[in-house]
Amino acid sequence: MNAAVQPGPIAYPATERGTTVETQFGEQIADPYRWLENDVRTDPKVAEWVAAQNAVTDAYLDTLPGRDWFKGKIAALMNYERFGVPQKYGSRYFYTRNTGLQNQSPLYVQDGLNGERRVLLDPNTWAQDGATALSGWRPSPDGSKLLYMVQDGGTDWMIIRALDVATGEKIDDDIRWAKFTGLSWVGEDGFLYSRFPEPEKGQDFQALNYNQAVYYHKLGTPQSADQLVYATPDHKERGHGAAVTDDGRWAFIVSSLGTDSKYEVHAIDLTQRAAKGWAARPLVTGFDNAWNPIDVIGNTAYFVTNKDAPRYRIVKTDLSAATPNWTTVVAEGEQPIDGASIIGDKLVVTYLKDATTRAAVYTLDGKPQKDIALGELGTAGGFGGRAGDPETFYTFTSFNRPGTIYRLDVNTGATTPFATPTLTFDPDRFTVRQVFYPSKDGTKIPMFIAHRKDVTRPAPTLLYGYGGFDVSLTPGFSATRMAWMEAGGVFALANIRGGGEYGKAWHDGGRLANKQNVFDDFAAAGDWLKANGVTTPGGLSIEGGSNGGLLVGAVTNQRPDLVDAAHAAVGVMDMLRFDRWTAGRYWVDDYGYPSKEADFKVLRAYSPYHNIRSGTDYPAMLVTTADTDDRVVPGHSFKYTAALQAADVGDKPHLIRIETRAGHGSGKPTDKAIQEGADVLAFLAHWTGLAMPPAPGDAEPIMSPANRSSTQR
Known part of the structure; x- marks a missing residue:
C-alpha cells in the first residue's frame, strides 16, 4: 500500500506574476x-x-x-483483442486490430471474407516511445494501394504517405502540412487532400490556421508539383475538404467557416478534368445549413441536411440539371438523423433516441424497409460500404460492453458477428x-x-x-x-x-x-x-x-x-x-x-x-x-x-x-x-x-x- 497523503497545503512552485x-x-x-x-x-x-x-x-x-x-x-481491462470496423475495397478487407496492450493498433488486410489476415502497417515500429500513430487511412478503389496519415506526438499536423498493398512497399511520397483533412482517391494513381501553408519556423504549434486549400497529388511526384484544386484566398478563414463519390465521377468540396455545421458545397465533374480542369460549380451557397454528402447514384446526389429540418432530413438532386432542385427522400422525424450511407441499393440511416443509436433501412426512394436490431442503451457506428454491394459492417458498444463488430446484409437483414471480444x-x-x-x-x-x-x-x-x-x-x-x-x-x-x-x-x-x-x-x-x-x-x-x-x-x-x-x-x-x-x-x-x-x-x-x-x-x-x-x-x-x-x-x-x-x-x-x-x-x-x-x-x-x-x- 502506498504511503498516506500528508495533510496541509502543498508548496507549489513559484510562478512569476507579470503586470499585463x-x-x-x-x-x-x-x-x-x-x-x-x-x-x-x-x-x-x-x-x-x-x-x-x-x-x-x-x-x-x-x-x-x-x-x-x-x-x-x-x-x-484493456488487455483484450479489439478490432476496428472493416472496410472493403475491391476483394480486400482492411481493419485495425490490437492484441490488447499494444501502444498503437496495427492495420491488417485480408483477401476475401475468410482470407488469412496479415499486418499491413504496424505503427508500433515507428517510434521507441510508441507516440507516433496511424491517424487515418484510405485504400484505393480496387484495394491495390493505401494512403495513410502519420501523427507524431499527438499533433494535429499529419504526414501523408502511400504504399502498395500486395507488397507492403512504401511508395515514394511524403506530404506535409496536412491538417483536418480527409483522403479521397481520384482513380488509382492520385488523391485529394487539404493542407495549410507552411507556418513560419517555430510557429507550427502556435500560429493560427488560415488559408486551408484542397490539392491534388499524383503518386510518385514531389509535393511541389501538386495541383491546387480549390482555395479562397480572399476568405482566408474558410476551411475546405474534399470527398469523391464511390463511382469516382464526382468530387464534392465542402467548405466551412468554423465548427458550426453550416457549409457551402461545390461539385467537380472529374470526367471533365481534361477539358475543364478542376472547375467547381456551386450546389449550396450561403453557409446557412448543414449539407453532408452521402453518395451519388447515376446523376442523383444524396445529402443529409438540416435545412428546414432542425433534426435533419435526407434529400436528393439531379446533378445533370443546370440548377439544383432538392427533394426530400427521408423526412425529418422525432429522432435526429445521425448519419446515412448507401449500401447495395438501400439507404442505411442511423438516428439518436435519447442519445442512443437506432438504425433503419430504406429504399433509395425513402420507403422504410426494416429496423436494424441493436442493444437498448448503446452506440452503433460504421455502416460503410458501396452501392451495388449489400454488405456492411458496424460496431455496437455500451458503458459495460466493449465494441463487437457485426456484418450485415441489407438485402436479407442477416446479421452475423465478425469480431467478438474475449473479455477479462x-x-x-x-x-x-x-x-x-x-x-x-x-x-x-x-x-x-x-x-x-x-x-x-x-x-x-x-x-x-x-x-x-x-x-x-x-x-x-x-x-x-x-x-x-x-x-x-x-x-x-x-x-x-x-x-x-x-x-x-x-x-x-x-x-x-x-x-x-x-x-x-x-x-x-x-x-x-x-x-x-x-x-x-x-x-x-x-x-x-x-x-x-x-x-x-x-x-x-x-x-x-x-x-x-x-x-x-x-x-x-x-x-x-x-x-x-x-x-x-x-x-x-x-x-x-x-x-x-x-x-x-x-x-x-x-x-x-x-x-x-x-x-x-x-x-x-x-x-x-x-x-x-x-x-x-x-x-x-x-x-x-x-x-x-x-x-x-x-x-x-x-x-x-x-x-x-x-x-x-x-x-x-x-x-x-x-x-x-x-x-x-x-x-x-x-x-x-x-x-x-x-x-x-x-x-x-x-x-x-x-x-x-x-x-x-
Whole structure:
C-alpha cells in the first residue's frame, strides 16, 4: 500500500506574476501569466515551469493509495483483442486490430471474407516511445494501394504517405502540412487532400490556421508539383475538404467557416478534368445549413441536411440539371438523423433516441424497409460500404460492453458477428440506466448512470460532461471508467445542452449567449445525484476534456460547494484569448468573438481563468494537458493552474499534470493512457473517499486518508 497523503497545503512552485493589464470594453483585464502562453518547446522559462510543476504533481501522485491498483486494473481491462470496423475495397478487407496492450493498433488486410489476415502497417515500429500513430487511412478503389496519415506526438499536423498493398512497399511520397483533412482517391494513381501553408519556423504549434486549400497529388511526384484544386484566398478563414463519390465521377468540396455545421458545397465533374480542369460549380451557397454528402447514384446526389429540418432530413438532386432542385427522400422525424450511407441499393440511416443509436433501412426512394436490431442503451457506428454491394459492417458498444463488430446484409437483414471480444470481466455484473432530471430552467436533461449491480447504496460518483460543438455523447466502453466502477464507484454521463443529442435546437440552447445553460445543466446533474442518493455526501467528482475542460473549470468556479474533486483535461480556460492560436479561431461559432462587446461580456462572465473566486474553499483539482497539444494549446491550462495556485481557495491540492510527446488526445499510446488514467482516478478516489477492493494480501480495502478523516477534506 502506498504511503498516506500528508495533510496541509502543498508548496507549489513559484510562478512569476507579470503586470499585463489591458482595457477591453471599459474593463481592466489583468493577465499576469501571459508569459505561460509561450511554446514550451522553444521557451526555456516555460519549460522550467513545466518541469517544476510536474515534479510537485508527481511527488503528490506517488503518495496516493490505490494508484497502483488502478494502473493494474485499467491495464487488465484493456488487455483484450479489439478490432476496428472493416472496410472493403475491391476483394480486400482492411481493419485495425490490437492484441490488447499494444501502444498503437496495427492495420491488417485480408483477401476475401475468410482470407488469412496479415499486418499491413504496424505503427508500433515507428517510434521507441510508441507516440507516433496511424491517424487515418484510405485504400484505393480496387484495394491495390493505401494512403495513410502519420501523427507524431499527438499533433494535429499529419504526414501523408502511400504504399502498395500486395507488397507492403512504401511508395515514394511524403506530404506535409496536412491538417483536418480527409483522403479521397481520384482513380488509382492520385488523391485529394487539404493542407495549410507552411507556418513560419517555430510557429507550427502556435500560429493560427488560415488559408486551408484542397490539392491534388499524383503518386510518385514531389509535393511541389501538386495541383491546387480549390482555395479562397480572399476568405482566408474558410476551411475546405474534399470527398469523391464511390463511382469516382464526382468530387464534392465542402467548405466551412468554423465548427458550426453550416457549409457551402461545390461539385467537380472529374470526367471533365481534361477539358475543364478542376472547375467547381456551386450546389449550396450561403453557409446557412448543414449539407453532408452521402453518395451519388447515376446523376442523383444524396445529402443529409438540416435545412428546414432542425433534426435533419435526407434529400436528393439531379446533378445533370443546370440548377439544383432538392427533394426530400427521408423526412425529418422525432429522432435526429445521425448519419446515412448507401449500401447495395438501400439507404442505411442511423438516428439518436435519447442519445442512443437506432438504425433503419430504406429504399433509395425513402420507403422504410426494416429496423436494424441493436442493444437498448448503446452506440452503433460504421455502416460503410458501396452501392451495388449489400454488405456492411458496424460496431455496437455500451458503458459495460466493449465494441463487437457485426456484418450485415441489407438485402436479407442477416446479421452475423465478425469480431467478438474475449473479455477479462463480466459485463453482466454492471447495470446501465438512463434518468431525466430538470435543469435550472426546467428543461429535462438525460443522464446515463452505470455501476456494479451490487452497489446498492450511495457511492462516490464520477460525473462526465461536454456540452458543445454539436457533439453528441453516447454510451461507449472505456477501461478507465470501468476501473472506477470495478472499484465500487458510480459513473454518470450528462447529455447537457450544446451537444447534438436532439438536433439543432439542443446545440443552439448551449452556445453563444446561451452558454450558461451548459453549466447550469451540469450543476443540476450533480445536485440530482446528491439529492437522489446516488453519490455520497462529499463524494462527487466531475470530469471533462477540451470544451469539457472549460465546463469543469466554469462549474467549479460557479459551484465550488457542489464539487468535491475535479479533473479538467486539455481545457479551454482563457475565453478572452482562445481565438489567437492554431484552431481556436474556429470556435467562435460556439463561443462568440472576444473582440465583439456583446460576446465579450458573455465570455468574461464564465471564463475559468478570469473567474477564480479567491476567498472561497475550492475542491481538489487536477488539471491535465500535454506539451504538444496544438488544438487547445497548453497555455490555457498553464495560466489557469498558475492563477488557481496563487488564489486563496483553500488547502486542497490544485495540481497540473503535463504529458510529454502527447497532444489533444488522439494517437496517445496505450501505456501513457493507462498511467494517466491511474493518476486521475487515484486522485479523484482519494478526494471522494472511494475505497478500492483489497489487493492480494491486504487485510482491508485500500482506503484514502480522506475517507478516514475529514481534516484533509
